[in-house]
Amino acid sequence: MGQVVDFVNVSSAGLESSPVAEALAGLRANEARYFKNKYDHVFTVESADEASATIDWVNRVLQDERGIVFASRPLEATSFEVEGIRMAYVFYESGLSVNVMYTIADAGKRAVGFKLSQGMDIPDELAPQFKFARQKSKLAGEIRGSYFVIKGEH
Template identity: 60%
Template sequence: MSYQVDFKNVDTVGLTSSPVATAFAGLRANEARYFWNKYKVVFTTEPAAERPDLVARVATILKERDLVLPYRPLEVADLTVDGVRWTYVFYENGLAINILYTLAAGGKRAVGFKLTDGIEVPAELADKFKFAHQKSALAGVIRGSFFVIKGTYDD
């Protein structure tokens, strides 16, 4: 069952098993606010179990950096806006990964990592990435990093 993320009344729907559910819901709402403010698009998530193809897509792209994450995916989102496909996976530990993938050749393509306020940098990422801090009224302090995608993943 899909969930239209409300960035005005933050709700933990779909994230309740996370040890940082409230802050994580704020991070997800922060993403929803971004899409609404920039594109006027409603950010909708689905249970990860209903979309294993999206979890697999993210896992395949992460292999570019030899990353295999042992975390349980809770929710996913997939939307295409202005020629860019955005795929999200929200993991139970409070990690959110998004893939920005421009559909046209030569466009921007990157993997973004966002850490929920209150979690440590996962060991799999700690030695490979530096994280910048961003303050959010909805999510507290969000730490983020990214890498540029080198391969082609059209599906």
């Protein structure tokens, strides 16, 4: 059973082992607020143990597209579909959030996004190949993000 992410009363439940748990909780809440406001979707997460299929899919996309394998341990994940788009999120102990946006229709948008919690360094796996833009968030402080377009079928 998933845990609903509350973006009004932000909680770091499930993320306590992260050195930037509060910032990661804010980042997770920021995503929950976005999906509630844009799609009226309630953002829920599961522990990494319960969400292994989602984590495996995200890992395959990262490995197949860019040869990326993260050393950090996944803490939570979620996957859902909104308006014909399959979305998957993995929240890592390091403070990293990875999302895969995969439009189900062949001609749609498909991309992987990376968001870094405030206070974390750019992971070694991303440092050489990605530049990060900064964004302010009331829930997460400063978020740094980057992305790449998915070329293959997943």
